Amino acid sequence: MTNPRERNQRMKSLFAGVNPDDLAKPAAPSVADADKRRVGSAAVKSMDRAFVSIEEENRRLHDQLLSSEVIVELDPERVIPSFVNDRLDIEGDRSFQAFVEGIKEAGQKLPILVRPLPDKPGHYQAAYGHRRLRACQILKRPVKAIVRALSDEELVKSQGIENSERLNLSFIEQALFALALKARGYSRELISEALGRKDGQKMAYISILTNAAALVPADLIRLIGPASAIGRPKWEKLGSLIKDGRLSPEQSNAVEGLVRSLEWEASDSDQRFGLVLDVLGRPVKSEPDITEIHVAGGHVIVARRSSAATKFAIPDDRIPGLSAWLVQRLPELVEEFQSTQRGGER
Structure with missing residues (x-):
């Protein structure tokens, strides 16, 4: 003032x-x-x-x-996603198609938040609004955005604004997001804020999330998708079937076969979780232990030993009569074995 x-x-x-003198004359x-x-x-x-x-x-x-922050229109192809994603398979979400149609008919109602890329003039990185961004990319129309200078930490916190209002972020999406932030060295307090959680359960819940995500390989989680109806207990059950967070070769083969099936193609994310849980919950058939027994004359007898049985392969054409002799002597051999076992117990 x-x-x-x-x-x-x-x-x-x-x-x-x-003239001041004129003004000074008395009247x-x-x-x-x-x-x-x-x-x-x-x-x-x-x-x-x-x-x-x-x-x-x-x-x-x-x-x-x-x-105030001015809303501008940007080329969506010049906007990249956040450096840490909090969503799995945006386009695989069945509600996303309806979301795209809504923007096509009524336009984009809310702007996204972006920050400029310092090393790439005219390009930006999204803090939140990834579904709106992807919809505009598909529709090939400008995306409405607020441009703000943000540090990495501020960008992560900005994602929390949207997460606090979002109702459909699944348990495993939260878990992967928290684990990715933890891997970048962010504190549990910041991770909690990024997930939109400011209540008393925040610290314990972050540990629950990161522990659950570490049980299941990230590639397998992405194959399954967000699985919105699947909560912590079932994800932890799936994790208990996987040793050290990595699939065994047998489990990998089983999952690969499942993914190629028509049943997988016809299933949504929740159903795919059930299919994976079922496949990994089956007893794994281990490969038999093969032993080659070299005998006189350069012949080889092969023994295939599994958890259920042991099978011998005798080349009858090379050692004629051996199979018949073993079959005849087998009762005596078994009795000798049992006698030896009893002697060892004394």
Whole structure:
């Protein structure tokens, strides 16, 4: 707000062409002059109030301009996703197609938040609004955005604003997001804020999330998808079937066969979780242990030993009569074995 001295200086500048000596000459007082002085004083006060009001209004507008963020339209192909994703398979979500149609018909209602890429002028990185961004990319239309300079930590926190309002972020999406942030060295407090959690359970819940995500290979989780109806207990059950967070060769083969099946193609994410749980829950058929027994004459007898049985392969054409002899002697051999076992127990 201007003070009286500044206003007086501005008023003086308005009458800079007037001779001060002329103004200083005394004039005979009169009633009319007194009335004029009273009117003039009121006019000056009125002007002062007007100046103050205008300056306050200018200052208010200036503050609004500084605090407001202009929504701009960007080429969606020049916007990359956040460096840590909190969603699995946006396009695989069946509701996403309806979401795209909604934007096509009614337009984009809410802007996304992006930050400029310092090493790539004219390009940006999304903090939140990834579904809106992808929809605009598919529709090949500009995406409405707010551009804001953000540090990595501020970008992660901004994702939490959307996560706190989102109702359909699945358990495993939260878990993968938390584990990715933990791997980047972020604290549990920041991870909690990024997930939109500010209640008392935040610290313990972050540990639950990261532990669950570490049980199941990330590639397998992405194959399954968000599985919105699957909660912590079932994901932990699946994790208990996987040793050290890695599929065995037999498990990998079983999953690969499942993914190629028509049943997999016809299933949604929740159903795919059930299929994987069923496949990995079956007893794994281990490969038999093969032993080659070299005998006189350079012949080889092969023994295939599994958890259920041992089979011998005798080349009858090379050692004729051996199979028949073994079959005949087998009762004696078994009795000898049992006798040896009993002797060892004494």
